[in-house]
Amino acid sequence: MNRNFGTGDEVRKGFVIAVDGPAASGKGTIARALAKHFDLPHMDTGLLYRAVALKLWRWGGDPNVEFEALRACDDLGFDPGDEELRSEPVSRIASKISSYPSVRDALLQRQRDFAAQEGGAVLDGRDIGTVIAPNADVKLFVTASAEVRAQRRVRELLERGMPGHYEDVLLDIRARDERDAGRPVAPLRQAPDSLVLDTSDLGIQESIAEAIRLVGEQVGLKLPG
């Protein structure tokens, strides 16, 4: 636990860190590490969309029908350790159903409530700094080249014993980037007041150290020293 933020000040109540970025940029890894370092609860908001997708998939519902996806949002409970949440079919469906305004709306309050809890929180996703927590104390936009992200994803898939072919994964990442950035509701955007962290040339530990440094610096600027 480290609540000092490099200034000696205790973390304020309601301190919120928003972490956004494209698929496989490393935002989840960074968000988890920030949560641990600053002793804040963490929400991976992508899991909510994946949980809707998994439910729909298990029902045999049609991801092309918004109403069916919306029905899957009702009483949404899931086991974050469920391996199928991270499977390729579920990832594809999650990417599709996350473009539906009604689905985003159904998941909005749960995320906002998490961000608003006493003591604060770290959330990662695509629209945290722009829609879910536009008043977050620190906003990080984590990015990396599509090629580097594809390499990371392939490595991750192979480590999980799943098939991962570089060219296919790269195409898929580019398609997801386009869908995330191109949808009319809550598109993936860098909030104007976010700090950009490009992890293309950084290893995991270097990325985490840089994120902690950036947050600390930002907090140092915000709190009286």
Ligand SMILES: Nc1ncnc2c1ncn2[C@@H]1O[C@H](COP(=O)(O)OP(=O)(O)OP(=O)(O)O)[C@@H](O)[C@H]1O
């Ligand atoms: N800086 C880094 N260098 C090398 N590998 C990394 C780095 N950051 C993350 N990784 C690895 O890349 C993979 C994707 O990282 P992570 O899950 O954090 O990305 P993400 O942006 O949250 O992905 P998604 O949004 O698609 O779930 C993981 O296997 C992770 O260990």
Ligand SMILES: Nc1ccn([C@@H]2O[C@H](COP(=O)(O)O)[C@@H](O)[C@H]2O)c(=O)n1
């Ligand atoms: N705030 C968010 C988070 C995620 N999505 C979409 O969900 C899919 C799965 O997310 P991962 O972060 O686990 O990859 C992803 O394809 C996004 O389209 C979102 O729209 N908003």
